[in-house]
Amino acid sequence: MGALTSLLRNAEAAGVYWFDRPSAPERKEVEVKAARQGLAFFPVAGQGVRSKEQFLDRFARALDFPDYFGGNWDAFEECLTDLSWRDAPGYVILYEDFDTFAAHAPDQFEVALEILNAAVEFWRDQGKPMFVFLAGEGGSEWGLKSPL
Numbered sequence: 001m002g003a004l005t006s007l008l009r010n011a012e013a014a015g016v017y018w019f020d021r022p023s024a025p026e027r028k029e030v031e032v033k034a035a036r037q038g039l040a041f042f043p044v045a046g047q048g049v050r051s052k053e054q055f056l057d058r059f060a061r062a063l064d065f066p067d068y069f070g071g072n073w074d075a076f077e078e079c080l081t082d083l084s085w086r087d088a089p090g091y092v093i094l095y096e097d098f099d100t101f102a103a104h105a106p107d108q109f110e111v112a113l114e115i116l117n118a119a120v121e122f123w124r125d126q127g128k129p130m131f132v133f134l135a136g137e138g139g140s141e142w143g144l145k146s147p148l
Contacts, residue, residue, distance in 0.1 A: 004030070007131070007147050008037045011090065014129035016116050017147040018139025030094050030133065039129070040088035046097035046136070050104035055112060063093070073111055080119035090129040099136035113142060 004025055007013050019025065027043050034041040044062040049055050056076055060069050064086065065079045083091065093116075102109040116132045123130040134144060 011129040018144035034092040098134040
């Protein structure tokens with residue numbers, strides 16, 4: 001059993017993690033391993049994301065946020081801690097190329113990290129794991145831990 005499979009099997013290990021680009025698993029691998037654990041999988045393409053608005057739009061489309069999503073940080077947090085339209089025993093988000101957003105809007109990226117961490121904690125309290133994997137360069141600069 002691989003390290004990613006072991007991680008996804010351990011609900012207590014839910015959290016925000018970083019995959020360094022050279023060692024990052026392929027999107028399909030993460031999707032398959034999430035599905036094997038019965039976890040809903042959401043791939044978020046971060047290529048070219050340079051602003052809060054682009055970030056929120058990518059997440060809204062990838063996670064199929066409802067029409068009432070307000071396109072702001074409060075609405076982002078509300079939707080991440082609802083997900084009633086995608087009820088599952090847990091969630092896996094893979095945000096690829098996070099480093100573009102982090103480099104172009106570091107203050108906004110920091111807010112995004114705070115909200116993602118808060119969502120992980122919310123779901124932990126609900127008895128559902130949420131794993132957020134950020135793939136890209138420089139995760140250690142943001143205090144992110146590598147899962148592998």
